[in-house]
Amino acid sequence: MKKASFAITLLCLFVIALASCEKLLPPAPKDEEVLAGTIPGLTAEQEREHLVGDEAFGTIFSKEEGLGPIFVQTSCANCHIGNGKGHPSAELTRYAYVNGSTVDYLTTKGGPQLQQRAVIGYAPESLPSEANVFSKRIAPAVMGLGYIAALDDQSILNNADSSDANGDGISGRPNYVNPTDFFSPLAIHISSGGKYIGRFGKKAEKVAIQDQVVFALKQDIGITSDFDMQDLYNYQIGINTGDNVPDPEVSASFVNSLVFYMRTLKAPPRRNAEDADVLAGESIFNSIGCVSCHIPTFTTAITDISALSNQTFHPYSDFLLHDMGSALDDGYPEGSANGSEWRTPPLWGIGLAKDSQGGQLFLLHDGRAHSFEEAISFHGGEATSRRSAYYNLSPTEKDQLIKFLESL
Amino acid sequence: MKLFTLNYKIICILLVQTCVINSFAQKDSSLVKRIPSDTSKLNMNLDAIYNRPFLQIGKMPVALGGYIEVNTDYSGTDGVNEGLSFQFRRLTMFMSSTITKKIKFLTELEFEDGTKEINIECAAIDFEFHPLLNLRGGIIMNPIGAFNQNHDGPKWEFIERPISATQMLPATWSNAGFGLHGKLYKSDWVLAYEAYLTNGFDENIISNTEGKTFLPATKLNRDRFEESFNGKAMFTGKVAIKKRKIGEIGFSYMGGVYNQYQLDGVILDKKRKVDVFAIDISTNILKTNTAITGEFAWVLVDLPDDYIQNFGNKQRGGYLDIVQPILKRKMFGWENAVLNLAFRTEYVDWNVGTFEATGDNIYESVFGIAPGISFRPSGQTVLRFNYRYQWQKDILGNPPARTAAIQFGISSYF
Numbered sequence: 001m002k003k004a005s006f007a008i009t010l011l012c013l014f015v016i017a018l019a020s021c022e023k024l025l026p027p028a029p030k031d032e033e034v035l036a037g038t039i040p041g042l043t044a045e046q047e048r049e050h051l052v053g054d055e056a057f058g059t060i061f062s063k064e065e066g067l068g069p070i071f072v073q074t075s076c077a078n079c080h081i082g083n084g085k086g087h088p089s090a091e092l093t094r095y096a097y098v099n100g101s102t103v104d105y106l107t108t109k110g111g112p113q114l115q116q117r118a119v120i121g122y123a124p125e126s127l128p129s130e131a132n133v134f135s136k137r138i139a140p141a142v143m144g145l146g147y148i149a150a151l152d153d154q155s156i157l158n159n160a161d162s163s164d165a166n167g168d169g170i171s172g173r174p175n176y177v178n179p180t181d182f183f184s185p186l187a188i189h190i191s192s193g194g195k196y197i198g199r200f201g202k203k204a205e206k207v208a209i210q211d212q213v214v215f216a217l218k219q220d221i222g223i224t225s226d227f228d229m230q231d232l233y234n235y236q237i238g239i240n241t242g243d244n245v246p247d248p249e250v251s252a253s254f255v256n257s258l259v260f261y262m263r264t265l266k267a268p269p270r271r272n273a274e275d276a277d278v279l280a281g282e283s284i285f286n287s288i289g290c291v292s293c294h295i296p297t298f299t300t301a302i303t304d305i306s307a308l309s310n311q312t313f314h315p316y317s318d319f320l321l322h323d324m325g326s327a328l329d330d331g332y333p334e335g336s337a338n339g340s341e342w343r344t345p346p347l348w349g350i351g352l353a354k355d356s357q358g359g360q361l362f363l364l365h366d367g368r369a370h371s372f373e374e375a376i377s378f379h380g381g382e383a384t385s386r387r388s389a390y391y392n393l394s395p396t397e398k399d400q401l402i403k404f405l406e407s408l
Numbered sequence: 409m410k411l412f413t414l415n416y417k418i419i420c421i422l423l424v425q426t427c428v429i430n431s432f433a434q435k436d437s438s439l440v441k442r443i444p445s446d447t448s449k450l451n452m453n454l455d456a457i458y459n460r461p462f463l464q465i466g467k468m469p470v471a472l473g474g475y476i477e478v479n480t481d482y483s484g485t486d487g488v489n490e491g492l493s494f495q496f497r498r499l500t501m502f503m504s505s506t507i508t509k510k511i512k513f514l515t516e517l518e519f520e521d522g523t524k525e526i527n528i529e530c531a532a533i534d535f536e537f538h539p540l541l542n543l544r545g546g547i548i549m550n551p552i553g554a555f556n557q558n559h560d561g562p563k564w565e566f567i568e569r570p571i572s573a574t575q576m577l578p579a580t581w582s583n584a585g586f587g588l589h590g591k592l593y594k595s596d597w598v599l600a601y602e603a604y605l606t607n608g609f610d611e612n613i614i615s616n617t618e619g620k621t622f623l624p625a626t627k628l629n630r631d632r633f634e635e636s637f638n639g640k641a642m643f644t645g646k647v648a649i650k651k652r653k654i655g656e657i658g659f660s661y662m663g664g665v666y667n668q669y670q671l672d673g674v675i676l677d678k679k680r681k682v683d684v685f686a687i688d689i690s691t692n693i694l695k696t697n698t699a700i701t702g703e704f705a706w707v708l709v710d711l712p713d714d715y716i717q718n719f720g721n722k723q724r725g726g727y728l729d730i731v732q733p734i735l736k737r738k739m740f741g742w743e744n745a746v747l748n749l750a751f752r753t754e755y756v757d758w759n760v761g762t763f764e765a766t767g768d769n770i771y772e773s774v775f776g777i778a779p780g781i782s783f784r785p786s787g788q789t790v791l792r793f794n795y796r797y798q799w800q801k802d803i804l805g806n807p808p809a810r811t812a813a814i815q816f817g818i819s820s821y822f
Contacts, residue, residue, distance in 0.1 A: 007740070021482050024795060026810035028487020060619035071716075074619055078718060078803075087804050089717065089763040117716040120615050121668070121676065124714050358768060358804030 032269035035083040035143050035352055039266045041307035046264065053261025056254055061221055066249030068222035069122040069242055070115035070234050076216065076258070079139040083265060084349065084356025086139025088367045092220065095131035096332060103333050106130055110235045113219040118234070119243065125234050133339065135332035137202055138367040141349045141356070145200070146263035147313040148346070149209050150300035152188035153197050159295060159318045170292045170382050172320030175204040175343070177335035180211050182227045188301050198335055199319045202365045204343035205334040209262045213255055226252040263305065267313055268349030272407045281404025284397055288389035293318055293344040293382075316347035316408065325380020328364070340381060351406040372405050373398070452650055453658060453688065454589065454600045456558035457514055457530060457549065461788055461821045462504060474501035477561035479817025483796075485809055496522055497817075498561070500529070510536040518580070528633075529580050540590035544604070547633060549582045551602045551646040552662040553703045554688035556581055561819035565731050565750035565782040567794050568815070570703070571774060572725035572756045577684065577705055578624035583607045583642070584633045596652045601645070607632055608642025609666035609682050614711060614719045620758045620772060621709055621719045623682070626666075640665040640679070648688075655691025655700075662686075666709075680710040702728035718803060720759030720770065727754035731782075742785040750792075752778040759803065771805035774798060789820035 031037070038050050060075040061067035072092050073079050079090040093114040097104040105112040109128040118124040127134070153174075162173035176195035179185075189196055189207070200206040206215065210227075217223040222232045224247040231242030231249075272278050285291060294316040302309045321341040329340035337343075342365060350372075353361055363369040364378055379387040393401065462471035477497040483490045497520065504514040515531040532546030549557050555573035559580055573579045585606025592599045610632070612625035629637065642664030650656035663683040670676055686705035692698070704726030711721045731750045739745035759772040776798035783791045794815045799808040 021814050022489070024814055025482075025484035025489060025812045026486055026797075029807070060617045062617045063615050065617070074716065074718065078619065081802060081804060082806060087763075088765040089768075089804075091765065116714065118714075120611050120712055120715075355806055356804070358771075358806055360768075 032271045033352070033355070035141060035265075035268060035349060035356065037266045038264050039144075039146060039307050042264060042305075046260075046305065046307075049257060049260050050264045053257040053259075053264075056258045057261055061223060063119040063243065064245070066223055066231075066243055066245035066247075068115070068117070068119040068232065070118045070125050070232050071222040072113070072115055072117060072220045074221065076221075079220065080142050082356045083143055084141045085353040085362070086367075087357050088138055088362055091136050091138045091366065093127075094135040094137070094332060094334075095127055096133050097130050098133045098331060098333065104130075108235065115219075115222065115232060115234075122243075123234055123237050125236060128236070133331035133333075135330045135334075136366040138362055138365070140202070140345060141268065141353070142262055143265050143349050144267035144313065144315065144346070145209055145265065146305065146308050147267060147298075147300055147311060148199060148315060148319065149263060150188070150303040150305075150308045150311070151199070151298055151319070152301040153190040155298055155301075156197055156199065156319050157190070160320055168289070168292060169385050170289075170322070172293065172318050172322055172344070172382075173336075174198075174319075175321050175335040175337050175341075177205050177207060179207055180214070180227075182214070183207060183211065186303075188303075199343075201334070202342060202345070203334040203337040204319060204321060205337065210255070210259050213258045213262065217250065217255070217258075223250055224248045225250050225255045227255060263308070267315075268352065268408070270407055271351060272403075275403070275407070277400045277403045278407045279404075280397075281400035281402070281407075284393065284401045285404055288393070289386045292386070293320075293322055294347050295344075314348060317344045319343060322383065323381040324378070324383060327378050327380050330365075347405065347408050349408065351408045372402050452591075452598060452600055452648060452656055453554040453558045453690070454551065454591070454602060454646075454648065456560070456563075457502075457516070458504065458512070460502060460560065462502075469507075470503050470505040472501070472503050473821060474499065475560055475562050475819060475821045476500075477567075477817065477819040479567045479815050481813055481815050483811065483813035483815075485811040497567075500560070502530075507533070512536075527580070528582070530582055538590070540592055542589050543586070544589060545586045546584070547582050548585050548587065548604050548606055549580065550604065550606060550642075550644040550662055551658075552581070552644055552660050552684055553577055553579075553686040553705055554658055554690065554701075555579050555703055560821070562788055562790050562821050564729075564819075565748055565780055565790065565792055566729065566752050566778055567792060567817040567819075568778070568796060568813075570727035570752070570754050571776065572705060572727055572754060573703060575622070575624060576707060576723050576725045576756050576758070577686070578627065581624075581627075585641070587644075598650045598652075600648045600650070603643070603645045605641040605643055607636040608640065608664040610637035611667055613666055613682065614709060614715070619718055621707070621721070621723060623684075623707065638665055638668050638670075653692075653694060655689065658686075658688045660686045660688070667712075677712065680712070681708075682710070683708045697733050699731040700729070701731075702726060717761075717763060717770065718759070718772075720761060720772070722760035723756070723758050724760055725754070725756030727752055739783075740785070744786060746784045748782045748784070750778075750780040750782055750794075752776075752780075754778075769805065770803055771801040772803045774800045790818070792817050792819070 058077045073090050079086045094112050110125050115125045160173050161171055164171040175198040176192055177198045179196050196207045198204040198207050200212045206212040214227040217225055218228050224231050226248050229247045233240050233242040295318045296314050296316055300311045321337050323340050324342050331339035361370050363375040369375040376390050460473050462473040464471040476499045479495050481495055482492045498518055500518045502516040506512050512534045516529040518527045518529050528547050530549050532544050532548050535543040551557055556579040583606035585604050587604025589602040609626045610629050612628050613623050614621055616622050616625040644662040646660035648658035665679045666682045667680040669679045684707050688703040690701045707723040709721050729752045731748050733746050733748050735747035754776045757773040759770045761770050778794050778796040780794035796813045798811045801808045
């Protein structure tokens with residue numbers, strides 16, 4: 001009898017344990033607190049393809065898979081941690097020789113980008129002595145890029161005002177760049193003398209997501225693909241064999257799934273958007289003219305992913321170049337952008353930057369600013385008047401503006 | 409380490425032998441003699457490989473044994489539910505024989521995850537010249553920490569092996585080599601030592617798709633039982649002391665050159681070393697019969713200059729298990745059945761140090777707890793129920809990924 005009751009007790013415990021299984025597993029973090037997940041409205045097949053790309057994004061390359069032989073990092077996800085803003089420990093450096101209107105990216109000396117790491121048994125690159133300008137950059141968040149890619153050039157051009165015709169002190173201009181060999185223009189693209197408007201990268205020097213992905217595979221990780229078969233090697237040691245892995249080191253479909261992943265990551269979610277302080281901050285953001293560059297709202301054109309077609313989204317950017325003044329001038333030209341010109345970075349997701357930057361903030365292109373206020377304090381050049389307007393705010397208003405930024 | 413071709417024959421022989429034994433057993437059970445071993449009481453860790461239950465058939469010179477581990481796993485990370493799966497973790501077989509007086513042979517073969525991995529865990533001959541002086545040669549289990557030598561599933565109340573022992577230290581970790589071991593007895597005290605030279609690590613430890621310094625990556629080298637990666641032997645040494653009724657403490661070291669510093673006589677790099685230090689303890693509080701087992705280890709790697717910081721030059725980690733019997737009596741017809749409560753805490757920091765760029769701490773760490781209940785019908789068989797919860801921090805220390813698992817498993821010698 002006793003035995004039976006003992007057995008029954010055990011059985012009951014087992015059943016209770018099974019029934020509460022679900023509750024014992026960690027819950028998902030709130031949707032608005034993470035930078036992962038897909039845009040709404042994807043088909044099951046598209047969701048699956050997104051996961052394939054997710055895996056590619058997290059792939060860590062080793063020597064055997066073709067890493068390097070010189071590289072900056074071993075995986076996309078190591079720089080774009082959690083799809084969010086990156087950390088200075090994974091910063092990259094581009095270099096060039098500039099003298100007046102002469103610009104030499106030193107491609108025969110290992111340019112345009114430094115690969116300061118090497119696989120075991122190979123020598124990392126150091127900066128060539130000829131280089132006299134350097135651009136250090138930390139990784140941006142990569143959320144919502146599909147919407148930006150689906151924007152037509154005309155909606156970018158609509159906000160351009162290169163000669164400041166409207167006299168507001170802001171003269172955003174598009175970066176017209178030479179397209180890559182593998183770029184095929186879509187209906188959204190408008191060319192000007194064979195050049196196209198760049199919209200990705202800190203100086204808007206990449207026209208399409210694919211351009212950035214192929215460039216990153218090669219220049220950041222040392223991985224060749226069908227789109228760029230020439231492996232990196234260290235010019236400084238005169239061994240031009242690169243690594244011993246046959247090229248291409250990844251297939252075209254690997255590249256395509258990365259592009260698909262980038263296109264289908266959801267837009268960064270907002271938090272507390274209806275808070276009184278946040279709403280007050282938002283109207284200050286408008287009234288002191290931050291919106292002249294950080295434009296809140298755009299609508300996409302028709303594209304091959306229907307969930308991205310005709311969608312209104314809120315990047316807080318104009319995708320144009322602005323002269324930001326001498327403090328932010330790195331002297332490094334890219335496309336038609338000069339050293340002090342930077343693309344207005346989308347501010348969406350900036351409130352979650354801390355969660356991907358190890359609890360701290362590293363703002364601006366090289367992560368030099370550790371708070372929103374400090375980031376604003378570097379706004380010179382065209383943004384000088386907006387910075388002054390910020391300084392003229394009362395402490396409460398400043399606080400409300402910051403709360404608004406934190407809610408993005 | 410897959411050794412399909414090499415081991416194929418050995419495995420066949422083993423399987424045939426097992427069948428022969430079974431048929432013997434059916435005909436006349438008196439032919440088969442069980443040499444039991446009370447495996448729930450840990451002997452000295454050094455003895456673990458021999459301190460297992462074996463079956464001996466008639467006058468056959470070999471004794472056979474083995475164990476299996478199976479479990480269910482219901483787990484999820486941050487709301488992504490992996491669902492339920494059934495895991496056949498491993499089937500291990502061992503065979504030992506006394507070749508002649510004072511010459512023993514033991515081998516352990518392991519089939520992991522179905523047939524995904526087949527490993528020779530150990531295959532060594534021992535010559536006893538004196539209790540203080542034994543010569544061992546073959547494939548040796550390096551005595552680093554305690555878990556590596558004492559890893560049999562049925563001995564533990566936890567389904568998962570400790571992370572620090574299997575992923576930071578590479579248990580189960582064995583290499584071809586030679587060495588000495590011995591014991592000195594003095595009333596209630598035993599002092600034991602082990603010292604071996606074996607093949608060692610290779611460059612996979614800092615060049616792998618884990619993206620971090622990872623000693624187990626050396627197991628990818630298929631040739632490591634055939635030849636040393638760089639012609640430099642690795643040393644493993646351990647000193648352990650045990651007092652009867654109190655417990656055992658062990659200090660161990662393992663280290664050697666892991667890089668290819670020369671090729672065909674040309675010097676390519678300086679010799680770069682990996683050094684591993686470990687402390688292990690096991691004790692039984694007599695009054696409450698509480699068993700406490702733990703191990704902590706440090707890994708130091710001399711990295712190439714300017715090497716990518718994702719690969720750390722320092723790691724540390726360990727675990728502590730507390731097992732409390734709460735019921736010890738006849739249960740369901742088993743005479744000496746025991747019901748235990750168990751609790752494990754574990755931790756590994758894969759990359760101890762700070763970033764060159766910012767001076768901030770490099771995280772890349774995991775912390776886990778695992779409460780559990782185990783039921784032992786006898787010392788050789790355990791049914792266990794574990795709940796695991798684990799916090800994994802990325803290299804920057806962002807909000808951790810939380811993983812939990814509910815597991816039920818069986819492990820038994822046979």
